[in-house]
Amino acid sequence: NAGVTQTPKFQVLKTGQSMTLQCAQDMNHEYMSWYRQDPGMGLRLIHYSVGAGITDQGEVPNGYNVSRSTTEDFPLRLLSAAPSQTSVYFCASSSAGQKNSPLHFGNGTRLTVT
């Protein structure tokens, strides 16, 4: 039972480069989301999706794009990386069918932008 799988685990980018962080879940969860984790700031929501073809912005969406073409996958794209995007990124999913359903997290991607 894989749960939520994120790749890569680590990535170093130069300022201005673009990349895609991958996220896949095998639990048939409707809801998926991306958070970034920074010291002393907890987790902040970047983008989320309540189902295939539906995405919306969270608290800190600038500089990131998402799409949701399938239930399983929810990639996060950095369009032009900046040092301020150095962070640990977590993908999470939950079942829309259960009220108060908790989030299931991947193990994170540690991104450094130089």
Place this chain on the structure above:
Amino acid sequence: GDSVTQMEGPVTLSEEACLTINCTYTATGYPSLFWYVQYPGEGLQLLLKATKADDKGSNKGFEATYRKETTSFHLEKGSVQVSDSAVYFCAQGDNTGGFKTIFGAGTRLFVKA
């Protein structure tokens, strides 16, 4: 707006000591409340939850009670172990029918043998 505030860390305890990590929330309505735990190098995982006032969530010896009157959800454990060393996050669910979860800043716990 809605928010979660938890005590700053790090918290350092000796094995078998009592633990309390304070958490308070602000919200319109009555959201579900959660504690998540993050072990080194891993993602967050649910530790316990409570969905309404006076509910007590419990798991692995940890407990937290949903207190509406004080808008609090403090995490407690009577006797901590070295294996409890981790970062603990308090969080509130979305009570508007959506799925956004709001997290506190996290509290790092170190337990010494």
